[in-house]
Amino acid sequence: MAALEAYREYQRIEDLEDSPPGEEDLLLHVPEGLKDSWHHVKNLDNFFTRIYHFHQKNGFACMMLSEFFELVQFLFVVTFTTFLVNCVEYDVLFANRAVNHTGPGHNPLDRSKVTITDALLPSQQCTQSIQENSWIIFLLIMAAIFWIYRLVKVICNVLSYWEIRQFYIKALKIRMDELCNFTWQEVQDRLISLQREQQMCIHKKELTELDIYHRILRFKNYMVAMINKSLLPVQLQLPLLGDVVFLTQGLKYNFELILFWGPGSLFQNKWNLHPKYKRSGNRLELAQQLSRVILLIGVANLLLCPFILVWQVLYAFFSYTEVIRREPGSLGARRWSLYGRLYLRHFNELNHELHGRLGRGYKPTSKYMNSFTSPLLTVLAKNVAFFSGSVLAVLIALTVYDEDVLTVQHILTVITVLGVVITITRSFIPDEHMVWCPEQLLQCMLAHIHYMPDHWKANANKSETRDEVAQLFQYKAVFILEELLSPIITPFILIFLLRNKSLEIIDFFRNFTVEVVGVGDICSFAQMDIRRHGNPTWLSEGQTEASVYQQAENGKTELSLMHFTIKNPHWQPPLESSVFISHLKEKVQHDAQGGPSAQLLLSEAPLCTSLQSNESATGPESLLASVLAHPVLTASGLQGRDHRFIPASTAASAAASILASLSTSQLPQTGRGRSQRHQASAIHPESTVYRSDCTVIDRSMSFSDSRLRSNTLHSEFASAEMSLHAIYMHELHQQTSHPQRGSGHWHSSVPMTELHGSAGSTPSLVTPVHLGGWQEEEEDEYEGEEEINSGSTLKQDSRTC
Numbered sequence: 001m002a003a004l005e006a007y008r009e010y011q012r013i014e015d016l017e018d019s020p021p022g023e024e025d026l027l028l029h030v031p032e033g034l035k036d037s038w039h040h041v042k043n044l045d046n047f048f049t050r051i052y053h054f055h056q057k058n059g060f061a062c063m064m065l066s067e068f069f070e071l072v073q074f075l076f077v078v079t080f081t082t083f084l085v086n087c088v089e090y091d092v093l094f095a096n097r098a099v100n101h102t103g104p105g106h107n108p109l110d111r112s113k114v115t116i117t118d119a120l121l122p123s124q125q126c127t128q129s130i131q132e133n134s135w136i137i138f139l140l141i142m143a144a145i146f147w148i149y150r151l152v153k154v155i156c157n158v159l160s161y162w163e164i165r166q167f168y169i170k171a172l173k174i175r176m177d178e179l180c181n182f183t184w185q186e187v188q189d190r191l192i193s194l195q196r197e198q199q200m201c202i203h204k205k206e207l208t209e210l211d212i213y214h215r216i217l218r219f220k221n222y223m224v225a226m227i228n229k230s231l232l233p234v235q236l237q238l239p240l241l242g243d244v245v246f247l248t249q250g251l252k253y254n255f256e257l258i259l260f261w262g263p264g265s266l267f268q269n270k271w272n273l274h275p276k277y278k279r280s281g282n283r284l285e286l287a288q289q290l291s292r293v294i295l296l297i298g299v300a301n302l303l304l305c306p307f308i309l310v311w312q313v314l315y316a317f318f319s320y321t322e323v324i325r326r327e328p329g330s331l332g333a334r335r336w337s338l339y340g341r342l343y344l345r346h347f348n349e350l351n352h353e354l355h356g357r358l359g360r361g362y363k364p365t366s367k368y369m370n371s372f373t374s375p376l377l378t379v380l381a382k383n384v385a386f387f388s389g390s391v392l393a394v395l396i397a398l399t400v401y402d403e404d405v406l407t408v409q410h411i412l413t414v415i416t417v418l419g420v421v422i423t424i425t426r427s428f429i430p431d432e433h434m435v436w437c438p439e440q441l442l443q444c445m446l447a448h449i450h451y452m453p454d455h456w457k458a459n460a461n462k463s464e465t466r467d468e469v470a471q472l473f474q475y476k477a478v479f480i481l482e483e484l485l486s487p488i489i490t491p492f493i494l495i496f497l498l499r500n501k502s503l504e505i506i507d508f509f510r511n512f513t514v515e516v517v518g519v520g521d522i523c524s525f526a527q528m529d530i531r532r533h534g535n536p537t538w539l540s541e542g543q544t545e546a547s548v549y550q551q552a553e554n555g556k557t558e559l560s561l562m563h564f565t566i567k568n569p570h571w572q573p574p575l576e577s578s579v580f581i582s583h584l585k586e587k588v589q590h591d592a593q594g595g596p597s598a599q600l601l602l603s604e605a606p607l608c609t610s611l612q613s614n615e616s617a618t619g620p621e622s623l624l625a626s627v628l629a630h631p632v633l634t635a636s637g638l639q640g641r642d643h644r645f646i647p648a649s650t651a652a653s654a655a656a657s658i659l660a661s662l663s664t665s666q667l668p669q670t671g672r673g674r675s676q677r678h679q680a681s682a683i684h685p686e687s688t689v690y691r692s693d694c695t696v697i698d699r700s701m702s703f704s705d706s707r708l709r710s711n712t713l714h715s716e717f718a719s720a721e722m723s724l725h726a727i728y729m730h731e732l733h734q735q736t737s738h739p740q741r742g743s744g745h746w747h748s749s750v751p752m753t754e755l756h757g758s759a760g761s762t763p764s765l766v767t768p769v770h771l772g773g774w775q776e777e778e779e780d781e782y783e784g785e786e787e788i789n790s791g792s793t794l795k796q797d798s799r800t801c
Contacts, residue, residue, distance in 0.1 A: 038171055041200045045215045045270045045520075048191075050164050052216055055187055056352055059179050060165045067154045077314055078143045082136060087126035093119040095471035096598070142307065171198075183715075184352065185568070188212055195481040204518030209568040213348040214519050214526060219260045220270065220345075221526035222509075223252075228525070228553050231508055233497035234339055245471040246493070247339040248486035250308070254297060254494060264293035266509055271520030273513050280510060287503040294502065298494035301487070308487040317478055328423040331477040334366060340472030344449050347526045347560040353567060360719065361448030365473050372466045373430040383430035384421065392418040436461075443651065444628050445469075446730060447723040450563070451554050457734055467661065485619060511550075525552055528561040531576045537736045539587070543580055555733060562725050566718050588728065592660035595653030601626040620720035623662075627654045627724060652731030655724045662721060 041047045057063045091097040092114060099118045130136055168174045172190045174182055194200065195207040204211070214221075226232050232255060234247040260267055263718060268274040277286060301308075323330055336358050345354050386718075395415055398405045405411060438460035446452055467658050514524045524535055534544030538555035545793075551557075561577055562584075573581065588658065592598075602622060 004035055016567045038167060038194075038200055040202050043270065045218060046202055047200075047214045048212055050160060050182065050472045051167070051187070051191070052350070054168065055179065055182070060161055061176075063161055064154075064158055067157060071147065071150060071154060074143075076146055077318060078140070078147075078531055081314055082130065082140065083126075086129040086133065086136065087121050089119050089121060101558055139307070139310075184350070189570075193604055201518050209519075209571045210348065210564070211519055213350070214516070214522050215271075216350065217348060217526070218520075218761050219256065221347055222259070223255070224342055224347060225523050225525040225552075226508065227339070227740075228556050229508070230553075231501065231504060233493060233501060236497075243467075245337070245339045245340075246482065246489065247337070248482050248490070249338065250483070250486040251490045251493060252338060254301065254490060255498075257495075258290075258294055258297055258498075259509075262297070264289075264296075266290075267521075272515075273509060273521040277506065277509055278513065283503065283506050283510070287506045290506060291499045291502040293493055294499045298491045298499075302491040303316060303496060305487045305491060309484075310486060312484050316484060320480060324420075326648050328420040329427060331475065331480075332424065332427040333476050334369065334473050335476055335479060336362075337472055337474040337479065340474075343472060344451050346450070346563045347523075347528055347556065348564050349560070356715075357448055357450070357719065361445055364441060364444035364448065365469070368438060368445055368460075369466065369469060369473060370430070371434065371436060371438055372463065373428070373440060377428050378430065381425040385425040385429070388418045388421045388425070392422065440628070443727070447624060447727055450559055450722070450726040451556075452730070453554065454734065454737060457730075457738075469695050507519060512594075525557065528557055528564065529574075529576060530557060530561065530580045533557045534580070538733050539584060540580060541736075543576065543583075555729060558729065559726060562729070563722055566722050566725075575697065584729075587658045587730075587732075589658045591656035595657045598657045598661035601654055601657060620716040623658050624720045624723050627651060627727060650731060652728050652735075655728040655731070659721070659724050659728065662724075 054060070054063065057066070089097075092099055095114060099114055106595045120126075130140075165176065168179065169176070171194055172187065174187070174190070191212065192207050192209070196205075199205075201207060201211075223232075229236070232247075234245055234251075236244045236246055238244050256262075257265070259265055261270070266273055266277050276282065293710060341354065343357070344358065349357075364725070392415065395405075395411065395418075399411075439458075442452070442456060442460040442465075453468070456465050456468070512519050512524045514527065515521050516527075529532075530540050530543050531545055533546050533550055534540035534554050534557050535546070535553075535555060536542075536544060538558045540558060544551070558580070561580065565571065565577075565581060572578075
């Protein structure tokens with residue numbers, strides 16, 4: 001009941017719906033006068049999501065071509081597998097049975113050679129073999145039903161996305177040949193402007209950036225919140241293996257099916273939670289009902305397990321076999337796990353923003369994981385590689401001398417296996433130039449991933465920390481294995497684990513769902529409300545009223561608010577959020593006074609001079625590298641080139657100095673619809689922190705190219721600024737939670753409450769909040785990429801540790 005009262009200020013509009021029943025998927029056009037207008041769009045969730053996907057997948061042609069080839073791929077896998085099972089004589093193919101080649105037209109000298117046609121059954125015999133196998137007939141019927149379903153869905157998508165194409169051209173004034181030159185923020189700005197002219201949403205006169213994010217990420221924010229509050233049963237305790245995180249695409253699909261859009265789900269449509277789940281009186285009955293739904297879906301998964309498992313094995317075989325043969329080491333590459341993507345995701349963070357951020361953190365995280373080696377395993381790996389390599393060298397030399405060696409039975413198999421063994425063993429042999437510096441690598445990781453548990457700090461060298469990072473950053477081989485095991489394990493997780501959390505799930509959706517005018521029901525954590533979900537140890541002391549149950553874990557509310565504000569500089573936060581941001585900026589300015597100057601940090605940071613002197617270098621990398629290198633190399637007072645000692649300080653003070661200088665600098669700005677103007681950065685009272693000389697755009701460039709380059713620069717600065725805020729806020733959180741870990745040179749011990757001013761004063765609103773001093777910020781990442789091997793800001797070699 002206390003939780004319900006905590007949300008009493010949110011206005012309920014239960015009698016108003018964006019869409020009348022039965023008309024959820026209609027896109028209404030006004031036939032007279034406004035024939036090409038998009039007025040009163042019924043399902044704005046679906047509409048905005050399709051607009052976003054259309055942009056991220058590069059337009060109508062690319063999307064439809066991809067869907068067409070998905071249909072073709074499915075047909076190919078089914079028909080090719082059926083052909084291999086029923087139409088090939090493997091005894092002939094493996095030369096276990098002789099083939100008579102004495103017929104007319106055959107050369108007697110070629111009797112020993114077996115051709116492909118010899119191993120194939122005649123078409124009539126092949127058809128008969130298929131017809132006599134009832135299991136094959138049943139599977140083909142199931143596959144045909146699924147393919148027809150996919151075909152109907154593709155046809156619907158063609159019609160729907162053609163409508164979106166017309167919307168881009170006629171309403172947003174974006175031609176298809178120019179779509180790739182527009183970032184999502186530009187498309188979003190045009191959507192917001194269009195709402196003022198044509199009421200797409202009739203319940204609000206104006207849309208905000210947060211409204212659009214809420215509609216696109218309505219269910220995703222719930223998933224992020226449930227992972228943050230450890231509600232979903234994805235962390236398992238297994239004998240011998242210990243703590244294991246298991247979250248696959250199949251398990252995630254079942255979670256969403258049960259909770260959001262499947263039969264018996266908690267939502268009555270795509271934007272409203274069913275009213276009965278908002279009342280606490282029947283929570284036990286609703287929990288039993290949800291438990292039965294979970295049981296039914298779990299049993300359905302158990303019955304379909306053989307078919308799904310066969311499909312998973314076939315798809316993995318056709319997808320990865322050639323890659324493994326060509327690059328065996330690819331199985332040892334790492335990728336962000338599905339659990340990691342939800343754990344590390346901010347509230348209201350779109351897919352391309354998440355992929356870009358994790359892509360920038362890929363190399364630092366890989367270096368951290370590769371820095372852990374086992375001396376015993378290294379010795380074994382070196383010797384196994386030596387013996388395997390010796391045998392492989394002899395076989396290769398023999399085949400070079402006489403290619404008939406390849407005709408020896410299993411010789412190619414031995415060569416392939418030895419190559420795989422050598423590749424795997426070499427992955428366990430560390431680089432001879434590597435130096436052990438886990439703390440600095442962990443700090444570089446944090447700059448991009450933004451989240452890490454408190455106990456990782458000062459424990460980066462422990463294997464327990466490495467194992468927990470591995471849950472977020474898994475081997476590709478582990479990913480493939482988990483997906484193959486998913487059809488078997490998923491039913492048991494649903495039946496025996498998720499059912500036990502039915503009551504907690506019901507309480508979660510009742511306590512953490514709010515109804516917002518013009519948006520519908522959303523997860524209250526997605527409001528990024530400091531007062532209701534802030535954590536006092538994350539710089540919100542005195543500003544939050546949240547209980548431990550209501551607080552987001554790991555500073556998710558505070559960091560998400562900063563991330564959204566930086567990514568959307570035109571967004572006007574509500575009062576409590578504006579107060580938090582203003583106080584944080586004041587604290588940054590205060591702490592910067594006790595730290596080293598930004599100019600000194602930039603000039604003394606390793607490789608910073610070369611970065612600044614390189615015309616192709618980017619300012620954001622220099623800013624972040626100066627902070628990442630500073631705590632390790634300069635905190636002890638190393639002598640600089642000007643024969644001065646840099647004052648000892650922490651990463652927080654270094655980040656505060658750079659952030660304070662950013663807030664007093666005017667970074668290059670680009671105006672829309674007018675000629676590009678790039679002003680030199682304003683001069684800091686002491687010195688210029690960032691000079692825009694190297695970022696001036698050539699006037700000979702086309703307008704679209706110059707705009708794209710400028711938007712890319714703004715995006716890089718926004719990412720760098722958020723990285724600095726993540727470092728700064730984590731350092732202050734550590735000092736608040738664990739004062740004994742604080743540095744003796746920390747000069748900024750002023751609590752946030754001392755920066756709040758008098759009790760009767762009115763907090764100033766930041767409208768809009770320009771944390772980085774630039775007007776616009778853009779991202780241009782693609783949604784569909786699973787792994788982004790992006791560049792890292794780790795500009796210091798590990799040998800400097």
